Amino acid sequence: MSTKSRIVRTLAVLAGASMALTACGGGGTADSSSGAKDGGTVTYWSMWKVGEAQQKVLASAIADFEKETGNKVDVQWQGRTNTKKIIPALNTNNVPDIIDGSNANLDIALGSTGQALPMTDAYNTEIDGKKLSELIPAKFAAVSNIKGKDGQPWMVPYSLTSDGIWFNAEKSPDLVTNPPASWDDFISLLDKEKAAGQTPIAADGDIAGYNAYWFVSSLIHSEGPGSFNKIATDKTGASWDSPAVLDAAKKVQQLVDGKYLIDGYNASKWPAQQQAWATGGADLLFNGSWIPTETGTYAAPGFKYASFAFPSVASQPSMARADFTGFAIPKNAKNPAIAQKLAAFLMNKKNQDDMGTVAKVLPVRADAAISPELTAVKKNIDDAKEIYLGNDGVSAPGYLEKNFNPTDDLLFLGKIDAGEFVSKMKAETIAYWKAQG
Amino acid sequence: MSASTLKRTRRNPAPATKSEQGRGGSSIERQRRKLLVPFVGPAFLFYTVLFIVPSIAAVWISLNEWAGSGPMTFVGFKNYVKVFQDPLFVKSFGNTLLLLFVVGAAIFILAFAMTLVLRDMAAKKIARNVIFFPHLINALVFGILAGFIFNPGGMVNSLLKPLGVTEPPAWLAQDNIFPLIMATMVLTTTGYFTTIIMAGVDRIPPYFYEDCALAGATALQRLRYVILPLTWDVFGTCAVLWTISSVKIFEIIWVFGGSSGAGLPPTQTWSVAVYTYVTAFSGMSTPAYGAATASAIISLALVTVLVVLLRRAMRRDAIEF
Incomplete structure (x- = not known):
């Protein structure tokens, strides 16, 4: 065999290998979009890890959401590093449609740099007969740093810590x-x-x-x-x-x-x-x-x-x-409409009650149930005229x-x-x- | 057989080969040259894409003010000025140098001391494994162990109590953590370098030692005249390895203070790597990618300069044997 043909063969092998690698990469994306026949798919980068109480509550709420709306949620239970990972991801195509985190972390990652979408649609969604904006106590919304330069909140808080x-x-x-x-x-x-x-x-x-x-x-x-x-x-x-x-x-x-x-x-x-x-x-x-x-x-x-x-x-x-924990949607999300729906859906009474009684955190809705340990903290927040971060x-x-x-x-x-x-x-x-x- | 025979064969290749090279290389040489591109090309490509391009991008980012996403503002060398004016960076830089030189000196003194002992020791294989063992353990374990051992109600204080020590030192006070980290680094790294240097020492033919024994040389003289010269290249490589890895020391500091990674370690213990990480990823404030990459570039420059200097300082004619 001549040297030339050997080089050609080597190159062919290399080309084949790289094509195989590309195919692997492509396979992944094809898989994730194939389940979208009923509705759309949203990618959600969660701050919770599998096994945490909040994760269990959110996972069951998401299952309800998928059943009711026919949309699919592709959840990645990433843990608290999700708000760190999203910063470099914003410069790429691999951006989640929705992400959750504390207001401080989301502000750093999305809010303060103007990378978050206003959550106006979510706030206007009717839940349990009322608009979401009416269900979230006004004094929470008054805390300035969940609002963008346009005055619209870019975060839907679902729980809080005090x-x-x-x-x-x-x-x-x-x-x-x-x-x-x-x-x-x-x-x-x-x-x-x-x-x-x-x-x-x-x-x-x-x-x-x-x-x-x-x-x-x-x-x-x-x-x-x-x-x-x-x-x-x-x-x-x-x-x-x-x-x-x-x-x-x-x-x-x-x-x-x-x-x-x-x-x-x-x-x-x-x-x-x-x-x-x-x-x-x-x-x-x-x-x-x-x-x-x-x-x-x-x-x-x-x-x-x-x-x-x-x-x-x-x-x-x-x-x-x-300090709020909630959802935000990056500006370059591919499916923001469904993401807004998801954020609003997770604020219904049942999910908020589960947050309070199963995950034992403080839900954002004033009418949600809480665990007895947090009675005094909850009362302090309910009575407070002013909220600080x-x-x-x-x-x-x-x-x-x-x-x-x-x-x-x-x-x-x-x-x-x-x-x-x-x-x-x-x-x-x-x-x-x-x-x- | 003598060392000089070997030397001659390696340095003076057979004359036949030489004449063929003059005519444009042997067929093997020609084959080699043709395969250079297909074999080195992909590696070079990956290296460029995965290492060189990001490094250049880092230099560019370090000249900008940037929160990681959104608009970038070109600020020239302002980030470098800012970083050098920050007393905390200077402190972190000092800590990195302490790790590099003080811990490095301790490691190599101990490693050579151990090679002296280990060569003649009975059960030296087991001893070597025992020394190497701490290097296999994840730094996180040491971070958590430190709590077990040194907490106010921890092991050390519980052991000291029966001895009448009612007011033990505050072991984990912020100022004591860095010395503890240095001690831990010595403990975990000495075995690693001892193993490498021992491999070099094992190559030394036994008749040199027999010569030493006949001449009545002490252990130190043996180190000075036989072991050091004959393992000099191994030692040089180890010194470069240590320089590179010490400038990157991060996780042991991260887990030692500040609740094993749940919070930030106290600033007294920061190295440049920790400073860089906190500046970009603390998660507590708007990231300053520009300043963080400036700090990373400075440590890259530090490594480069030190490695070049080390290579110069360690340059000796290789002794072949």
């Missing part, structure tokens, strides 16, 4: 009926517990986000929603000089100086301290509304979950933190991760005092915005 100061109602039943009404009340409660030989507060100090709850909540409760966002985005840094900011930091320092926090909170790995709390090692835990499900598996027998809200300040209206909706690139959280850690872990914290944060904020240009 926070509370958690305790065991079996051990401290009086806290259910008579929670501390102010910060001073709260401190005297801590003193009382300490005097009784108990550890007042558990905290996993290695989670910067949890540490930040204390300062951010103190500030927002005394200065109102938006106050933390204001000092974070003040390019001059001058707002950090406000006495109210120092006061909020002093409250955090008070917790450290008063030795109210569990031993070793500054040198442990999550979830060591919330485990200690759930097994009776400390009385209180300031954490999210997911605590009953997250600590449920290892809580002491007979543990009865209850919570009270972060102490309010008399001069301020009632307020509650809410976690970290007050601060999303400037890297500000929380690189500037605020590390400095706040120093304060909460007792390495600097309130005054040092404020002057350091002022300098960090000025440097940050200077670098942003």
Whole structure:
């Protein structure tokens, strides 16, 4: 055989191989569209993984949707990384028709860059005899960062998370009926517990986000929603000089100086301290509304979950933190109409009840059922005149991760005092915005 | 047989071959040249598409401000200036250098010390496997183990209690995590390089050792005059491998602090790789792809410079034996 024919043969083999590879790729797409004969197919990238309670609720709701509408939903249970994966995917053809995530994550991935479709159709859909826009409490919609530049919301929230100061109602039943009404009340409660030989507060100090709850909540409760966002985005840094900011930091320092926090909170790995709390090692835990499900598996027998809200300040209206989890549709989705329908369908009463009672999260619809552990949190949200987002909706690139959280850690872990914290944060904020240009 | 015979045959090929090459190469050579394109072509193509093009794209992205999707704004070298002015990047860069040089030095000192011991040891095969073992374990395991061992109610403190230590150190305090990570890196990587260097040492013909024994050389002299010169190329390769992998150290830091990956590790422990990841993918704020790729390009430049310098510094005439 001549050399020439050998080369030709080699090339032919290579060409054949690459064609086989292409065929494999093509096969996949052909498969996913072949089931579309009754209606359309939507691709859904879910933030839940197979086996999670929310996944089970959504999977059964999606099955109902397919049966009722004849549309097909191609679900990928990706887990929380879905909102990270979508960012590079937006530059390709492989874009899901619908995706869910927390408002903070979706805002970063789609909302703030104008890559999300307005969900107007979903909000106008009638569910259980009412328009969806009427079913979602107006104060939730008022939270600015789920609205695009055109004023239309780009997200349909289906559940929310909030926070509370958690305790065991079996051990401290009086806290259910008579929670501390102010910060001073709260401190005297801590003193009382300490005097009784108990550890007042558990905290996993290695989670910067949890540490930040204390300062951010103190500030927002005394200065109102938006106050933390204001000092974070003040390019001059001058707002950090406000006495109210120092006061909020002093409250955090008070917790450290008063030795109210569990031993070793500054040198442990999550979830060591919330485990200690759930097994009776400390009385209180300031954490999210997911605590009953997250600590449920290892809580002491007979543990009865209850919570009270972060102490309010008399001069301020009632307020509650809410972070939404919901659906959004990328601008270049192929099947946005069905995706809007799906988002609306998942908001019917049955699915919202399942969210509350089966997945044990807080549903968005005010009339949905909830699990008893979340009663106080739900009441706090229902009563709240104002809603604020976690970290007050601060999303400037890297500000929380690189500037605020590390400095706040120093304060909460007792390495600097309130005054040092404020002057350091002022300098960090000025440097940050200077670098942003 | 002597080493010089081997040397001569390798360096001076048979004269017949030489004359054929003069006439345009042997038939084997010609065949080889013709097959170059079909065989190297696809690999080159894949390499270009999967590595070179993305690298060039990364350089381009690093000159822009970009949230990962949506509009890109060209900003020139602003991202690089921004990154270098960020004290946190400087700190992360310092940590990367600590990992590279301090951990690297510890690893190679230990690895050579072990090759001295392991050569003459009884049951050396088992010992080698035991040393290599930590390298097989996923970094996540060490992250979780650290909690078990060093938590306030963990193993170490439980063991110290009966000894009368009532106020043990705060093992997992933010400032202590990086030294712990360095120690873990030494533990997991030493075995890997010991194995490679041992393979080099095993190639050394036994009569050199017999010579040493006859001359009354100590173990250190044996290392200095026999083992080091004869494994120099192996050691050089290991040094390059370590340089490349140390600049990329990420997952051990990610899982060691910040709840085994559920949150961010404390900034005291960040390496450049962690800094890059957080800048692009923290999920807590708008991604800054421009700054993240700038930081990635800087570490690529660091690796390139260090590897070139290392190759220069380590260059010796290969000793063949």
